[in-house]
Amino acid sequence: xxxxTQTPKFRVLKTGQxxxxxxxxxxxxxxMYWYRQDPGMGLRLIHYSVGEGTTAKGEVPDGYNVSRxxxxxxxxxxxxxxxxxTSVYFCASSYGRQGLSEAFFGQGTRLTVV
Amino acid sequence: xxxxxxxxxxxxxQEGKTATLTCNYTNYxxxxLQWYRQDPGRGPVFLxxxxxxxxxxRKERLKVTFDTTLKQxxxxxxxxxxxxxxxxxxxxxxxxxxxxxxxxxxxxFVKA
Numbered sequence: 001x002x003x004x005t006q007t008p009k010f011r012v013l014k015t016g017q018x019x020x021x022x023x024x025x026x027x028x029x030x031x032m033y034w035y036r037q038d039p040g041m042g043l044r045l046i047h048y049s050v051g052e053g054t055t056a057k058g059e060v061p062d063g064y065n066v067s068r069x070x071x072x073x074x075x076x077x078x079x080x081x082x083x084x085x086t087s088v089y090f091c092a093s094s095y096g097r098q099g100l101s102e103a104f105f106g107q108g109t110r111l112t113v114v
Numbered sequence: 115x116x117x118x119x120x121x122x123x124x125x126x127x128q129e130g131k132t133a134t135l136t137c138n139y140t141n142y143x144x145x146x147l148q149w150y151r152q153d154p155g156r157g158p159v160f161l162x163x164x165x166x167x168x169x170x171x172r173k174e175r176l177k178v179t180f181d182t183t184l185k186q187x188x189x190x191x192x193x194x195x196x197x198x199x200x201x202x203x204x205x206x207x208x209x210x211x212x213x214x215x216x217x218x219x220x221x222x223f224v225k226a
Contacts, residue, residue, distance in 0.1 A: 041218055045213055097212060
């Protein structure tokens with residue numbers, strides 16, 4: 001019973017490099033989310049998806065892109081990494097809208113951009 | 115401006131006592147409010163959801179209250195145990211909205 005799995009767990013990037021974070025869920029959830037968490041701040045929503053083939057911008061979408069080609073996967077891309085993107089990234093999924101449904105989170109990806 | 119505020123100072127209590135954590139919000143009209151637990155190096159784990167028309171919700175040793183007049187939610191852990199030590203996050207969804215907004219969390223330490 002894996003739940004929500006994020007890959008990789010840790011990564012160090014140089015400024016300007018690109019990478020993709022992968023999120024996979026095995027609960028057949030329609031809704032998926034990408035958040036970032038910085039010290040002293042709450043989780044901030046980057047992008048979200050309400051179903052396969054859909055994506056939408058969250059609170060802090062600049063510098064990130066996402067894709068949801070398959071229902072179980074939600075990819076977060078950084079095209080040209082910047083030090084300001086150093087953070088811990090969490091993926092989450094929920095059966096219904098997150099505000100009124102239990103959301104399941106992955107274990108996080110710690111990204112450092114140097 | 116819109117804000118969710120949780121006490122940034124850690125809460126230290128003795129085992130067996132009741133821990134009470136506060137979540138205050140400004141310029142939101144939430145339809146729902148949630149509480150999550152987060153352990154170091156882990157993702158948040160859902161604990162409870164309370165609706166705007168509910169005053170109180172309980173689950174085992176946990177109790178959440180929601181006062182839309184005071185714009186405040188209180189989260190109580192009764193008979194606290196050292197294993198309750200974690201960071202607790204509150205989160206809310208704006209009425210008619212979709213996006214869930216999280217507070218920065220309050221760190222709880224329960225001493226044996």
